[in-house]
Amino acid sequence: MVATLVIVDIQNDYFPGYAFPLVGADDAAARAGELLAGWRDRGAPVVHVRHVWEGPDAAFMRPDTAGSEIHPLVAPRGEETVIIKEHPNAFRDTPLDGILTRLDTRELVVCGMMSSLCVDATVRAAADLGYVVTVAHDACAAPDLTFEGETVPGRQVHAAFMAALADSYATMTPVRELVA
Numbered sequence: 001m002v003a004t005l006v007i008v009d010i011q012n013d014y015f016p017g018y019a020f021p022l023v024g025a026d027d028a029a030a031r032a033g034e035l036l037a038g039w040r041d042r043g044a045p046v047v048h049v050r051h052v053w054e055g056p057d058a059a060f061m062r063p064d065t066a067g068s069e070i071h072p073l074v075a076p077r078g079e080e081t082v083i084i085k086e087h088p089n090a091f092r093d094t095p096l097d098g099i100l101t102r103l104d105t106r107e108l109v110v111c112g113m114m115s116s117l118c119v120d121a122t123v124r125a126a127a128d129l130g131y132v133v134t135v136a137h138d139a140c141a142a143p144d145l146t147f148e149g150e151t152v153p154g155r156q157v158h159a160a161f162m163a164a165l166a167d168s169y170a171t172m173t174p175v176r177e178l179v180a
Contacts, residue, residue: 003134004045004105006126007032008090008112008119010074011050013067014141019060022113023154028141031175032111033073035136038179040077045103048074048082049090051118088121097129107132109178110170111139115158123170133170136178137162 010029013019022028039046050070053061061068076082083094090096100108108131112119119140126133142158144151152160166172 002042002044002105003107003109004047004100004103005035005039006047006049006090006096006108006110006112006122007036007074008049008110008122009051009061009114010071010112011061011067012069012071013060013065014113015071018067020143022141022143024141024158025113028111028113028139029071029073031136032139035109035111035139035175035178036074039109045105046076046080047096047099048076048080049096049112049118049122050082050084052084052086054086088118089125090118090122091125091129100131106130107134109134109136109173111136111175113141115140115142115161116145120161120165123165127169134173134178135162135165135170136175137172138174 010032014022014025048070051061052063052068054063081099083096085094108126110123123133123135142154144154145157162172
């Protein structure tokens with residue numbers, strides 16, 4: 001059985017010059033692009049996930065904007081599946097689980113943005129659904145966050161979420177090992 005690569009929300013709005021740039025987005029996207037190239041070379045399945053945020057409170061990922069488009073480094077090609085989601089968890093109200101069932105896969109490799117929200121929610125849901133999950137931790141990025149007046153730097157946010165997921169939900173592996 002071949003693992004399916006699930007690329008979560010690597011979209012333009014998370015990059016410099018757009019609505020909500022993340023810490024380390026450029027490096028994470030470059031590594032995700034390497035991972036995607038390796039999956040394509042193997043002919044292994046890939047699912048792209050794209051968040052679209054509708055409504056008056058939508059600060060980014062708004063429909064029909066350049067910011068909501070998938071970043072060119074990981075843009076879908078040919079028949080690669082693209083899932084549109086409205087919630088952090090890529091399984092919630094989407095056909096993702098059914099697509100993975102049709103692909104006859106129970107193993108996922110996940111990368112994407114944001115480590116602290118959509119990657120976290122998707123990985124936890126996948127594990128709860130019985131998937132064996134590996135996170136390409138160096139192909140993910142997070143924002144700086146503020147809690148009770150204290151700013152937590154994005155790299156620390158990312159590390160904390162990867163550590164929490166590694167505790168019970170996923171194996172953490174760098175891209176170089178996944179493409180070797």
